[in-house]
Amino acid sequence: MxxxxxxxxxxxxxxxxxxxxxxxxxxxxxxxxxxxxxxxxxxxxxxxxxxxxxxxxxxxxxxxxxxxxxxxxxxxxxxxxxxxxxxxxxxxxxxxxxxxxxxxxxxxxxxxxxxxxxxxxxxxxxxxxxxxxxxxxRFTDTTLYLTPGELTDLGARIDALVAEYAVRNLDPARRPEGARRVPYLQVAYVAPESGPEPAPGSAREPAPAARPGEEP
CATH class of the missing domain: 1.10.10.10 (Winged helix-like DNA-binding domain superfamily/Winged helix DNA-binding domain)
Structure with a gap:
């Protein structure tokens, strides 16, 4: 069959x-x-x-x-x-x-x-x-300032890179010697704002830069 x-x-x-x-x-x-x-x-x-x-x-x-x-x-x-x-x-x-x-x-x-x-x-x-x-x-993080369109575009570009390796998932013959299963997480979320939401087009004072591992 x-x-x-x-x-x-x-x-x-x-x-x-x-x-x-x-x-x-x-x-x-x-x-x-x-x-x-x-x-x-x-x-x-x-x-x-x-x-x-x-x-x-x-x-x-x-x-x-x-x-x-x-x-x-x-x-x-x-x-x-x-x-x-x-x-x-x-x-x-x-x-x-x-x-x-x-x-x-x-x-x-x-x-x-x-x-x-x-x-x-x-x-x-x-x-x-x-x-x-x-x-x-890898165990790291960073903070970016993005528009919804930019975040969507960034995700699509990362997806395209990951897809180059994802073809190996269902075809073991494509896997090079020494390859192991590696879950690769992608997480991007909008950080909650403190105080009222800014009006469209207005600027907010930038928050202090976050050190790796200390996302506010």
Missing amino acids: TEKPMRRKVDLTDPRALRAYAHPTRMTLVGLLRREGPCTATRAAELTGESVASCSYHLRMLAKYGLVEEEDPGGPGREKPWRATADATDWPNYSDDPAVTAAAEALTLAVAENYFHRMTQAWEAHHRLSREWREAE
């Missing part, structure tokens, strides 16, 4: 789908299927430490909203592998629908908490890496 190609991304706009995906086990399962390829609920349980029953339940919930699907669903009754339907998940930063906005914001917070947990685990193991990898890892 010819393997069905994976879409580039799945867009979540239904508040029910957004809330469903915010569960940490479901995010873990989707990430697992994207990284390791199709696997059964039993294998997913072995890799995640969850029970088979838990993995089966969460995979069915993910399938309900189009994030995963069974391979060969019409085949024999043996346990079937599950596969991710897309290489990435996207959801709106803004919506006129308050229900979508609330669900999207909750999902973003859940993803941020998941990233923080995984990053903490990685940093606790940092000392076991080779010197070359320890020096290559």
